[in-house]
Amino acid sequence: MTDKKAQSQQRLDGIVAKAKRDIEERGHSYRGQALKMYPWICGRCAREFVNSNLQELTVHHKNHDHDYNPSDGSNWELLCIYCHDNEHQRHTEELLNKGIALDGAKAPGATFNPFADLKSMMGDKDSGQDSEK
Ligand SMILES: [Zn+2]
C-alpha cells in the first residue's frame, strides 16, 4: 500500500464519519421524541432494547417520509436495524416493481457505483436523505 493510497483512505474515512455525524444530529430531535414515546421494542421481531444496545434500535417513518414528523408520533415505528433494513428493502422493491427507481445505483441496468450514496450525502446535505440508514 502506498502512502498516497493510505492518505486518501483516511480522508474518505473522515468524510464518511462526518456525514454520519450530520445525519445523526439531524435525526436527533425525532429519535429522542420517539424513544420517549414508545417502549424500546422492535415493532417486527419484538426484540427488547436497553441503553447499552439502543443504537441498534431505529426510528422508522411509516410513510417513508423523514420530513413528516407529527408530534403525536403517528408516523414513527421503532424497529431494530435488521427489521428496518428489511422494511426499506421491501419498500425499494415495491417502488422498483412499479417502475420507479429510487436512485441511479439501484435502477436495473445501471452501472453499480459503491460511492453513489456517499456522493449524494456530501453534495446535497439538506435534501432529506434517509437519516436512519
Ligand atoms: Zn426487529
Ligand SMILES: [Zn+2]
Ligand atoms: Zn425507515
